[in-house]
Amino acid sequence: MVDLNILDSVVNKTIQALEKSKEEIYHISESARQEYERVKRELLETKEKTAAVINKVDETERQYKQARMYLIHVNNNFNKYCEDEIKDAYQKAHQKQIELLELQKQEKILRLHRDHLERNLKTLENTIKRSEGLITNLSMAMKFITDDLSSLSAHIDEMQQMQALGLSIIKAQEEERKRVAREIHDGPAQSMANIVMRAEFCLKLLEKDPSKVQDELYNLMDLVRQSLKDVRKIIFDLRPMVLDDLGLVPALKRYIEHYAKEYGIFVETSVLGRERRLDSSLEVALFRVVQESLTNIKKHASADQVVIKIEFLRDKVNVLIRDNGCGFDKDKVLSEKQYEGFGLLGMKERIQLLKGNLSIKTAPGKGTEINLSVPTPE
Ligand SMILES: Nc1ncnc2c1ncn2[C@@H]1O[C@H](COP(=O)(O)OP(=O)(O)OP(=O)(O)O)[C@@H](O)[C@H]1O
Ligand SMILES: [Mg+2]
Missing domain, CATH: 3.30.565.10 (Histidine kinase-like ATPase, C-terminal domain)
Structure with missing residues (x-):
């Protein structure tokens, strides 16, 4: 016999394990979602910063070009300018060049960071989608288990009841046979033994006192009739x-x-x-x-x-x-x-x-x- 309690406890434990996995996946999905929001914000900021730096680079490039033009002009007409003015023009051009290089470096770093964040965002999006899929699958599995297994255990229960019923019917049939055997033993079998004895008695009477044989035969007939009735009743009961x-x-x-x-x-x-x-x-x-x-x-x-x-x-x-x-x-x-x-x-x-x-x-x-x-x- 299948122990339905064991089946039930297996089903319950499986459902509990699935429930726990579902919770964990839900947690993962939740933190992925938070991380996604955070990365999205950071990406937006980085994009703004990048745009600002690009503007600045453009501006500085323009300024650097102007400073160089001025320097070339000063160099070509150096008899018109004094030494300090020439030095100053050099310094300014140099300063702008350093500024420009620094800004270009910043722009490069920001662009790299932006690309990195964009890749991150894609990965997180995937994680969220997959964990949502997993949660749906788990819910489905749980539904299958609760529906199918509970109907299975009802099925097994029914089968076991049938089996028990079958056994009790076999037992009842055996009881019935015992009862019939006892009835035949106590009724017809005994009367027949009696009939044989009476018949022998009649044979003896026939020799010794024939006038009494008739009565005795009537008795015998009653006995046979009674036995017939008993046998008919037993057959009917059967x-x-x-x-x-x-x-x-x-x-x-x-x-x-x-x-x-x-x-x-x-x-x-x-x-x-x-x-x-x-x-x-x-x-x-x-x-x-x-x-x-x-x-x-x-x-x-x-x-x-x-x-x-x-x-x-x-x-x-x-x-x-x-x-x-x-x-x-x-x-x-x-x-x-x-x-x-x-x-x-x-x-x-x-x-x-x-x-x-x-x-x-x-x-x-x-x-x-x-x-x-x-x-x-x-
Ligand atoms: N119609 C009835 N009126 C009053 N009591 C009843 C009636 N039918 C059953 N009972 C009660 O219910 C009990 C159980 O009945 P059941 O037929 O199962 O067993 P039983 O007649 O005692 O034995 P068995 O049928 O096995 O020879 C009886 O012993 C009797 O007390
Ligand atoms: Mg009864």
Whole structure:
């Protein structure tokens, strides 16, 4: 047998692990998103800075060009300028050159940094997309596990119930055989031994006192009749042949007629809907349920009235058996009763096996009502 608790705990642990992974991935995705925002801001700033530096470079380039032009002019006309002016022109041009070089260096660094940030941003975008995909996949996996495995465990549960039911039916059949063997042993087998003895006695009487043989033969005949009745009853209990020959309703009517006469209990039987032949295992099960209910009424209920209703619907059959007897405490009786043979629990299981359901309504002093419904597949 599969332990469903183990299966459940495996499912729960798997779901917990998946849940944890989902949380972690969610964390990763969250920090990637924050990092993405930060890098985006930095990129914007860097772009602004780069643009400003480029402007400055352009401006400084222009200034440097002017300074050089001026220097060339001074050099070409150096007799017009004094020494300090020439020196100053040199210095200015040199100064602008250094400034320009410095700014160009800055521009290069900023451009590199900008490219680096752009690459970073792409990678982060990818990370976010992939972790979102993972979260969706994990959620799907979790859904599969919860849906499929819980239906699987329901399936296994059902199979195990069926197996247990099968076992209890085998046990019930064995009990039934034991009962039949005992009945034959106590009834017909014993009477037949008796008949043989009586027949031997008749033979002896025939020699000694023939006038008494006639009486003795009558006795013998009674004995044979009684045995025949016993045998017929055993055969009927094993399987009422009218059930196969005529179907459920005639077999029940015959049984009920005999029952009412024998036990003095009034039974009102009604058949609703269009009566029809059912699958033979279904007919036997329904017959046995009514038979067991009537036996219970005779044994336990002290009732004098019984109502039986059989209703044939298009795709199912409903049966009701109600008595006006003493009723009983259902929960107490069913929890105490060690199931053996074909009692209340047996009939419930048998009906469940046929995919039907059976309910018992009763309380001390309130009579007993049994309702059942079984589907009748084509
Ligand atoms: N119609 C009824 N009226 C009153 N009590 C009932 C009725 N049917 C069942 N019971 C009570 O429920 C108990 C269980 O019934 P069930 O048919 O399962 O077992 P049983 O008749 O005692 O034994 P078995 O059917 O195995 O020979 C009975 O012992 C009886 O106390
Ligand atoms: Mg019983």
